[in-house]
Amino acid sequence: MPSLPERKVGIVACSGEELAEGTVTRLAALKVLHEIRRGETVTICLPLFLAGGEGDRAFAKFHPTITVDGCARKCAAHGTETYSGKPAASIVVGEIAAEHGIAGIEGRRCLNPAGQKAVDLTAERLAALVDQLLGKEERPDAGASVETPAASSDSAVVGCSCGSGIPVKVLTIAGQSVEVVALPLIFDKLREARRVPSEAVAQDLLEMVKVYNYVCPETEASWREVLVREFAAYCERELSR
Amino acid sequence: MPEFLATTVDKFTFRVATDRLYCRDGLWVFWIQPQGGVRVRVGLTDYLQQHSGDVAFVTVKPPGTKLQVGDDLADLETIKVVLELASPVSGVIVAVNDALELNPELVNQSPYEKGWLAEIDATDWEAGRSSLLDAKAYFEVMQSQAQEELKKL
Amino acid sequence: MNDGKPQVVIVPCSGIGKAFGSVAREAGYELCDELRPNTTRLVALSKLVLGDEQARERVRRCPAITIDGCKLMCAAKLVKHNGGTVAREVAVLDAYRQHKELKPDGIAELNAEGKQLARVLAEEIAEVVDDLGRDASGGGNHA
Numbered sequence: 001m002p003s004l005p006e007r008k009v010g011i012v013a014c015s016g017e018e019l020a021e022g023t024v025t026r027l028a029a030l031k032v033l034h035e036i037r038r039g040e041t042v043t044i045c046l047p048l049f050l051a052g053g054e055g056d057r058a059f060a061k062f063h064p065t066i067t068v069d070g071c072a073r074k075c076a077a078h079g080t081e082t083y084s085g086k087p088a089a090s091i092v093v094g095e096i097a098a099e100h101g102i103a104g105i106e107g108r109r110c111l112n113p114a115g116q117k118a119v120d121l122t123a124e125r126l127a128a129l130v131d132q133l134l135g136k137e138e139r140p141d142a143g144a145s146v147e148t149p150a151a152s153s154d155s156a157v158v159g160c161s162c163g164s165g166i167p168v169k170v171l172t173i174a175g176q177s178v179e180v181v182a183l184p185l186i187f188d189k190l191r192e193a194r195r196v197p198s199e200a201v202a203q204d205l206l207e208m209v210k211v212y213n214y215v216c217p218e219t220e221a222s223w224r225e226v227l228v229r230e231f232a233a234y235c236e237r238e239l240s241r
Numbered sequence: 242m243p244e245f246l247a248t249t250v251d252k253f254t255f256r257v258a259t260d261r262l263y264c265r266d267g268l269w270v271f272w273i274q275p276q277g278g279v280r281v282r283v284g285l286t287d288y289l290q291q292h293s294g295d296v297a298f299v300t301v302k303p304p305g306t307k308l309q310v311g312d313d314l315a316d317l318e319t320i321k322v323v324l325e326l327a328s329p330v331s332g333v334i335v336a337v338n339d340a341l342e343l344n345p346e347l348v349n350q351s352p353y354e355k356g357w358l359a360e361i362d363a364t365d366w367e368a369g370r371s372s373l374l375d376a377k378a379y380f381e382v383m384q385s386q387a388q389e390e391l392k393k394l
Numbered sequence: 395m396n397d398g399k400p401q402v403v404i405v406p407c408s409g410i411g412k413a414f415g416s417v418a419r420e421a422g423y424e425l426c427d428e429l430r431p432n433t434t435r436l437v438a439l440s441k442l443v444l445g446d447e448q449a450r451e452r453v454r455r456c457p458a459i460t461i462d463g464c465k466l467m468c469a470a471k472l473v474k475h476n477g478g479t480v481a482r483e484v485a486v487l488d489a490y491r492q493h494k495e496l497k498p499d500g501i502a503e504l505n506a507e508g509k510q511l512a513r514v515l516a517e518e519i520a521e522v523v524d525d526l527g528r529d530a531s532g533g534g535n536h537a
Contacts, residue, residue, distance in 0.1 A: 006391075008251060015408040016438040017422060026410060030502040039391075042251050043410045047439050047468035050475065059252035075440035083443075109423040295414070295464060295487055298494070320414060320487070320498070346465050346487070 007211045009037075009130045010044045010065040012087070014076040020108040020115050021070030021093040027111070028093075028122035029068060036123060037130045046076050049083035057084055062181065064088035064133045064214075066126060088214070089129045096121050135210060171230060174222040182212045183227075187234045197232035205231060243353060246380045250387045255288040258353045262370060263379035264329040267292075268314075269353065270373055279366040281330060283314065284357040285348055288383045292390065294321040296345045301337040301359050308332060308361065310369060315358050317348070329373060332363040401435045402481070402523045403453055406461040407469040408439060413498040413508055414463035414486040420504060420512035421461055421486075421519065429520045433527055442472040453478030457526050459519055460484065482522050489515045 013029035016022025033041050044065065048056040060080065067076040067087045077090040097105060097118050105115040169183040186208045195201045202224045209215065215223050243258035257263070261271040267289030271282045290296070301315040308314060314328035337359045340347055348356040363369060374382065406422035409415025426436045435456070441449035453473050459482045460469035470483045490496065490511060498508030 010252075013410060014438075014440040015410060015419075016440050017406060017408055017419060017436050018438045018441075022438060022440070026408065027502055029410060034502070044252065045407075045409050045411060045415075045468065047407065047409075047443050047472055048466065050443055051468035051471040052466045055249075055252040055254055058249065058254070073441070073444065073446065075438070075444040075446070079440065079443040109420070109427065294412070297487060297491055320412060320490070350465070 007134060008040055008042050008063050009088075009133050010042050010060050010063050011126060012044045012046050012060075012065055012067045012076045012080050014046060014067075014069045014071075014074075016070045016075065017108065019070050020105045020111060021097075021118070023070075023108050023111055024093045024105065024115055024118045024122055025068045025070050025076070027119045028126060031119060031123040032126045032130065036127050040134060041130055046079055049079060060084040066091070066129050066133070068122060068126060069093065088133055091122070091125055091129070093118055093122055096125055135207075169230070171226055173226050174219040178213075180209060180213055183209065183230070186212075187231055190231065191235065191238060197228050197235060199228075201231065202228040246376060248380070248384050248387065250391055253291055253387075255286075255291060255383060255387060256353075257286065257288075257376050257380045257383060259376040261353075262373035262375060263382075264373055265379075265382055266327060266329075267383075268326060268329045270329050270370075271357075273360065279332075279363045280335065280360055281332075281363050281366075282357050282360050283329060285317075285326075285352050286379075286383070287352045288387065290349050290352045290356070293317070293324060294319040296348045299341045299345045299348060299358070301341070302334055304334050304336055306334045308334065310372070326358070328361070330361055330363045330369045331365055332361040334359050335362050336360040401456050402430075402433060402526050403437050403456045403458040403473075403478070404434050404461070404519075405437050405439055405442070405453070405458055405469045405473055407463050407467075409463040409468070410501065412463055413501055413504065414490070416463075416501050416504050417486045417489075417498050417508050417512045417515065418461040418463045418469075420509060421515040424513055424516035425519055425523070429516055430523050433523055439469055439472060442476050445476065450476045450478075457481035459522060461515070461519070462486065481526055482519070484515065484519060486511070486515065489518070 011029045011032060013025040014022055015026040029043050033043050042059060044056045044060055045053060061084065065080060065087045067080050067090045069076045069092045071094060072092065074092065077087055080087050100121055102114050102118055105118050106112045107115055167184040168179045168181045170177060170179050205227045206224045209227060243260040245256040245258055247254055247256045261269045263269050267286045269284055269286055273282050274280050296317060296319050298318040299315060308328040309331045311327045313325050315326045317324045317326060338357050404422050404426055406418040407415055408419040422436055426434045437449050437452055454477045458473045458478050458480050460473055460480055461484045462469050463486050467483065470480050473480050493511060493514055496507045496511035498511055499505045500508060
């Protein structure tokens with residue numbers, strides 16, 4: 001069984017060649033990757049969703065992604081949703097530029113000062129969203145909504161559809177069937193730490209689950225209740241082995 | 242087709258074929274046939290090829306070259322690094338993979354099969370093989386190496 | 395100004411994980427902005443991922459030259475996926491093998507060798523563009 005992987009955020013930039021804003025997306029993504037959120041992010045090549053790149057696809061299925069587009073066509077956002085999964089957040093350079101009163105982004109090969117400013121602002125926005133997705137901040141208004149991952153109607157422990165081998169468990173929470181990524185591994189980890197089902201472990205369990213799954217704040221109580229019940233059942237099974 | 246052990250780090254999945262031996266530096270040794278001595282085939286592991294990047298040039302020492310463990314077996318240049326690959330066994334090179342001359346990317350595309358580097362008639366094989374790792378042991382070494390690389394990010 | 399010759403579509407991969415993707419992008423700009431602005435047209439690969447109708451129409455109507463940074467050949471695959479004809483598949487790695495002294499480095503900012511490799515590549519592709527123009531017009535000289 002694979003070990004619990006470190007949670008990271010994938011960034012999918014459109015890199016559109018025809019517009020200077022496409023260059024902004026590319027440079028902003030690279031700035032986040034190499035400088036301001038180094039080690040916490042991975043860039044994903046958009047065309048690889050269609051042209052191969054099993055690793056990129058698998059990563060995007062398991063980890064949350066942020067798409068960054070140069071124009072309102074939103075090729076990265078729509079392409080990611082079509083060929084991988086719904087991005088956790090999507091931003092558009094033009095909208096960020098408009099918010100900050102930046103006009104006249106030019107120079108698709110070599111950005112002008114307005115374009116360079118847009119790179120910095122877009123990178124900052126991406127970094128804020130990365131922090132939000134990694135649970136490093138209380139959800140500030142980072143200018144993009146964070147979406148719930150899709151649920152499945154299966155009812156057993158299965159491998160994540162990303163092909164990474166990460167197991168998922170399907171639970172019914174607040175009346176919804178939800179695919180909880182990495183839950184079996186989280187249970188293993190708690191058992192190794194000799195934790196037993198309790199109110200204290202319920203909160204820790206929820207926090208660990210939130211690292212790998214989106215939990216709507218309104219349903220946290222239901223999640224906690226179901227998770228601790230499942231953990232108790234898991235512990236009983238392990239004891240009887 | 243060999244079976245594999247596999248681990249995923251970020252968007253990279255590294256595979257280790259279970260049917261051969263390994264050195265810690267990331268070369269595999271596959272025993273192909275006993276023929277008066279022991280003939281083995283040598284190549285790069287999946288981890289080493291992915292870690293090194295797209296291969297641009299490969300130069301393998303020619304057939305007839307006598308090698309001791311650690312001698313220069315091949316030079317390999319990728320978009321990221323230049324590697325001098327040390328032989329994991331002692332012996333004489335009896336064949337090199339000519340396909341790499343035109344298609345060095347075979348090392349990336351098929352590290353455990355079509356991308357092999359050389360065939361060697363190994364000498365002192367019993368002593369040599371004891372210093373090599375089996376797939377499970379190499380898998381653990383490789384996982385540590387991958388995690389170390391991750392920390393550098 | 396297009397003097398009536400059919401335009402050649404240029405599709406670089408712009409891969410974001412390796413310097414070779416940046417070389418592909420830079421070569422695309424060098425070709426379309428500097429060397430053959432009148433007979434080439436850059437098409438964003440992201441539009442082909444999305445299946446943008448205008449981009450699809452363009453690659454179906456005009457011959458395409460793709461410039462790929464790695465052997466997964468995303469640009470070539472996506473032109474074909476969208477019904478286009480790839481007149482020439484260019485791989486940056488092959489170009490580097492021909493010009494070993496020009497080793498690219500840097501993704502956000504290519505080094506001097508990478509930029510030079512892009513220029514060399516663009517010059518080579520410009521000749522292919524000229525050939526395609528000659529073929530289409532029955533054999534005239536490129537201006």
